[in-house]
Amino acid sequence: MRRIGPFLVEKDLVAPPGRVLAVSTAALLLAFLVAGLVFWAYGVSPWAAYRTIFVETLLSPSGFAEGVRRAIPLLLAGVGLVLAFRGQFWNIGAEGQLLLGAVAAAGVALFAPLPGPLKLPAMFLAGFVAGGLWAAVPALLKLRLGVNDVLTTLMLNYVAVYLVEWLIHGPWRGRTAFGFAYTDRFPDTAMLPLLPGTYVHWPTLLLALGLAWLAWFVLARTVWGYPVRVTGDNPEAARYARMPVFWVVFGVALASGGLAGLAGVGEVAGVHGRLLGAYQISLGYGYTAIIVAWLARGNPLGAVLTALFMGLVFASGDVMKIALQMPFRVTDVFNGLILFFLISTERLLYYRVRWAPARKEH
Amino acid sequence: MTEPNALLTLKNVTKRFPGVVAVDGVSLEVRPGEVHALLGENGAGKTTLVSLLYGLYPPDEGEIFWQGRPVRIRSPQEAIRLGIGLVPQHPLLVRAHTVLENLALGMPRGFLFPTRGLEARIAELTRHYGFRFDPHAPVWQLSEGEKQRVEIVRALLQGARLLVLDEPTSVLTPQEARELFKVIRRMRAEGEAVIFISHKLDEVLEVADRITVLRKGRRVGTIAREEADKAELARMMVGRQVSFERRKPPARPGEAVLELAEVHAASDRGLPALRGVNLRVRAGEILGLAGVAGSGQRELVEVVTGLRRPERGEVRVLGRAPWSRRRGRIAHIPEDRRRQGMAGGLDLAENLILHDYARAPFARGPLIDRRAVYAFAREQIARYRIDPPDPHTPARLLSGGNLQKLILARELHGAPPLIVAVHPTYGLDVGATELVHELLIERSRAGAAVLLVSEDLDEVLALADRVAVIQGGRIVGEVPAEAADRERIGLWMAGVEA
Numbered sequence: 001m002r003r004i005g006p007f008l009v010e011k012d013l014v015a016p017p018g019r020v021l022a023v024s025t026a027a028l029l030l031a032f033l034v035a036g037l038v039f040w041a042y043g044v045s046p047w048a049a050y051r052t053i054f055v056e057t058l059l060s061p062s063g064f065a066e067g068v069r070r071a072i073p074l075l076l077a078g079v080g081l082v083l084a085f086r087g088q089f090w091n092i093g094a095e096g097q098l099l100l101g102a103v104a105a106a107g108v109a110l111f112a113p114l115p116g117p118l119k120l121p122a123m124f125l126a127g128f129v130a131g132g133l134w135a136a137v138p139a140l141l142k143l144r145l146g147v148n149d150v151l152t153t154l155m156l157n158y159v160a161v162y163l164v165e166w167l168i169h170g171p172w173r174g175r176t177a178f179g180f181a182y183t184d185r186f187p188d189t190a191m192l193p194l195l196p197g198t199y200v201h202w203p204t205l206l207l208a209l210g211l212a213w214l215a216w217f218v219l220a221r222t223v224w225g226y227p228v229r230v231t232g233d234n235p236e237a238a239r240y241a242r243m244p245v246f247w248v249v250f251g252v253a254l255a256s257g258g259l260a261g262l263a264g265v266g267e268v269a270g271v272h273g274r275l276l277g278a279y280q281i282s283l284g285y286g287y288t289a290i291i292v293a294w295l296a297r298g299n300p301l302g303a304v305l306t307a308l309f310m311g312l313v314f315a316s317g318d319v320m321k322i323a324l325q326m327p328f329r330v331t332d333v334f335n336g337l338i339l340f341f342l343i344s345t346e347r348l349l350y351y352r353v354r355w356a357p358a359r360k361e362h
Numbered sequence: 363m364t365e366p367n368a369l370l371t372l373k374n375v376t377k378r379f380p381g382v383v384a385v386d387g388v389s390l391e392v393r394p395g396e397v398h399a400l401l402g403e404n405g406a407g408k409t410t411l412v413s414l415l416y417g418l419y420p421p422d423e424g425e426i427f428w429q430g431r432p433v434r435i436r437s438p439q440e441a442i443r444l445g446i447g448l449v450p451q452h453p454l455l456v457r458a459h460t461v462l463e464n465l466a467l468g469m470p471r472g473f474l475f476p477t478r479g480l481e482a483r484i485a486e487l488t489r490h491y492g493f494r495f496d497p498h499a500p501v502w503q504l505s506e507g508e509k510q511r512v513e514i515v516r517a518l519l520q521g522a523r524l525l526v527l528d529e530p531t532s533v534l535t536p537q538e539a540r541e542l543f544k545v546i547r548r549m550r551a552e553g554e555a556v557i558f559i560s561h562k563l564d565e566v567l568e569v570a571d572r573i574t575v576l577r578k579g580r581r582v583g584t585i586a587r588e589e590a591d592k593a594e595l596a597r598m599m600v601g602r603q604v605s606f607e608r609r610k611p612p613a614r615p616g617e618a619v620l621e622l623a624e625v626h627a628a629s630d631r632g633l634p635a636l637r638g639v640n641l642r643v644r645a646g647e648i649l650g651l652a653g654v655a656g657s658g659q660r661e662l663v664e665v666v667t668g669l670r671r672p673e674r675g676e677v678r679v680l681g682r683a684p685w686s687r688r689r690g691r692i693a694h695i696p697e698d699r700r701r702q703g704m705a706g707g708l709d710l711a712e713n714l715i716l717h718d719y720a721r722a723p724f725a726r727g728p729l730i731d732r733r734a735v736y737a738f739a740r741e742q743i744a745r746y747r748i749d750p751p752d753p754h755t756p757a758r759l760l761s762g763g764n765l766q767k768l769i770l771a772r773e774l775h776g777a778p779p780l781i782v783a784v785h786p787t788y789g790l791d792v793g794a795t796e797l798v799h800e801l802l803i804e805r806s807r808a809g810a811a812v813l814l815v816s817e818d819l820d821e822v823l824a825l826a827d828r829v830a831v832i833q834g835g836r837i838v839g840e841v842p843a844e845a846a847d848r849e850r851i852g853l854w855m856a857g858v859e860a
Contacts, residue, residue: 010380011379011380014756014759221729221730221732222728222729222730223719223720223725223728223729223730224728226712226715226719226720226730227719229705229708229712230705230708230716233705233706233707233708234701234704234705234706234707236701236702237702237703237704237705237716238705239669239702240669240694240696240702240703241716241717242668242669242717
């Protein structure tokens with residue numbers, strides 16, 4: 001217990017949900033405040049910028065639909081990362097896993113001689129497997145050789161980026177692309193339907209929502225989720241209880257890579273219709289998904305809300321580009337600030353501040 | 363009412379932590395040339411009190427006087443400058459360095475090691491107090507007792523006039539403890555003051571001049587040794603009459619449940635930890651395994667419970683290897699209940715199914731039946747009187763005693779044929795200790811084989827039917843409890859072949 005002016009600061013052992021909400025909101029507001037300074041330095045009035053963003057994303061149907069469209073890959077990858085982090089697999093590689101999913105989907109779409117109705121299911125399956133395998137490599141390195149998973153998953157992102165670049169410049173370059181670096185357009189049977197007037201590829205959205213629920217259910221209510229929760233909470237206890245720690249970590253790695261892979265499938269089959277440059281397929285969804293997972297605080301269902309929130313942040317990047325002539329990458333500044341303030345306010349969750357002015361002693 | 367000749371005086375000192383008052387209005391004074399024991403159970407506030415004296419944190423209320431003058435001790439450096447020396451429970455020495463280098467590290471002098479002048483002073487001190495250690499030996503070669511003596515010398519070199527010994531005998535063999543008491547008496551004769559912290563009644567009665575008893579952060583009383591007797595001290599410490607006798611019906615050992623033959627195993631660091639262990643525990647008996655810390659107990663327990671594969675030798679639990687998936691249930695009361703025995707973020711009910719989550723009635727197919735899980739939890743909470751009784755409480759909020767009850771409820775469920783209990787009462791209050799002891803006796807008499815691993819020789823002697831001593835990764839002696847002789851066991855523990 002400590003006194004700061006008229007306040008008493010006390011430490012708690014548990015963070016009550018109300019305080020989690022309050023502190024998280026405060027962190028977000030601080031991020032917006034500092035981002036406002038960036039706007040101001042850029043010569044844009046922060047007040048006008050935020051008003052424009054608010055009107056153009058939350059109040060405009062097409063702006064909101066853009067937010068939802070961006071939320072789809074964030075939700076898929078974010079749910080995967082929630083699982084990974086719950087199971088002590090520190091996956092920073094959702095970006096690369098997403099790209100691998102896109103690559104696999106493009107391969108199936110362009111080259112697999114499958115009947116029309118089977119195309120899309122095969123693309124999703126291939127995307128899941130490819131993303132999962134991309135995550136399985138660092139998982140095995142961690143489990144068998146003790147190699148740091150943060151580093152390996154991160155570095156594999158760059159490998160994935162160059163794999164995509166090589167494919168679109170080399171063997172998969174489209175005959176109809178006239179020298180541009182992308183593949184041919186997918187056949188119509190390999191394209192996802194959209195909500196009319198938007199880019200919202202609704203089958204992926206439904207899939208993402210369903211998988212968020214499934215992930216929650218598996219974690220909370222099944223014999224596969226229980227060891228994940230124990231391992232994530234205390235790996236020593238999992239070892240003591242002779243739980244299959246290897247399979248827990250390997251399982252969450254596969255699942256999180258696979259979900260990121262599905263996000264990649266959705267992007268190429270729903271939005272672009274071809275495999276193109278890595279930075280065009282993904283706007284850093286795999287990295288932003290880390291924030292989505294962090295904000296969700298270990299709850300896959302929480303990721304539904306946080307993915308939508310971050311999706312709207314991306315949509316506001318569009319607004320800033322078009323309405324305010326700012327670079328789209330301002331969203332990166334946003335993302336960085338949000339993550340920074342969230343992590344740095346983490347400790348505050350365990351402190352309670354009470355108003356208790358010191359009484360004069362007689 | 364500060365005594366004029368007191369070296370250290372505490373007046374109504376209070377220290378609060380979230381949810382607890384660790385030290386509650388304690389007053390105390392220590393005179394030069396006296397050995398003042400602080401006696402209390404774990405959680406009574408002894409260690410907090412020491413931390414206040416050593417400047418690790420400030421008291422919330424109350425005053426501290428040093429030689430009659432009020433002082434505020436803000437850091438260990440200030441405590442040392444005043445002349446307060448702390449000998450910590452677990453020595454804080456750099457293992458790869460020599461004793462001399464470690465001692466030089468604590469001296470407030472120069473950038474380069476001033477070892478030359480130091481050596482003469484060390485030699486003088488060691489001669490004076492009858493210490494025996496080689497100042498040029500690297501610390502990792504020393505026994506726990508020797509390391510403790512290095513810590514004492516360090517405090518004396520720093521000019522300590524009040525030496526605080528925190529649970530000094532917990533890492534010592536009985537013989538080493540006796541050596542330590544000799545040193546303490548010598549220091550008292552020199553006019554040094556000693557605060558001796560312990561929860562063991564016998565040693566407090568042996569070494570102290572005055573005894574202050576703490577309970578739940580409060581001072582119960584201070585009495586001179588001449589006026590103290592064991593039963594009275596125990597009553598003050600616990601707050602009720604305590605029986606030291608454990609009623610134990612005679613053992614009727616049956617077939618061997620656990621058998622180890624020539625077992626060799628490596629430690630986590632790859633060093634040989636078990637070097638040919640032969641051991642057998644039969645149904646219906648308690649085998650007490652005594653030994654100083656780090657003699658191979660951990661590796662032995664892990665081999666027996668299937669957490670570590672031996673490099674050589676045979677381990678069988680009812681004929682099966684303990685690491686096989688299909689072995690029967692082995693109850694394992696772990697050494698460190700917080701680090702190993704629970705998933706702190708999961709609730710009480712979920713912690714109770716740590717082993718059985720995939721079995722009926724808790725699992726139906728791949729689904730966990732939450733109704734069955736919470737019904738089981740309520741039943742066990744009532745049976746073991748776990749507090750708080752809400753099965754949704756996160757396990758990390760449980761106190762040590764209640765956490766141990768949770769672990770017992772989980773581990774003893776389903777009448778396991780083998781129970782491995784490691785330091786099962788470490789840090790528990792007397793009530794919880796009694797419960798653990800009674801349960802272990804009851805289960806063994808009901809036919810379970812119990813392997814009790816403890817560094818507390820009194821506990822081993824009170825519970826075990828047979829006592830085995832582990833030293834240097836080998837079983838160096840084994841004796842029926844009736845014939846057990848503390849002296850001989852102590853020699854075995856120290857590695858002196860008898």
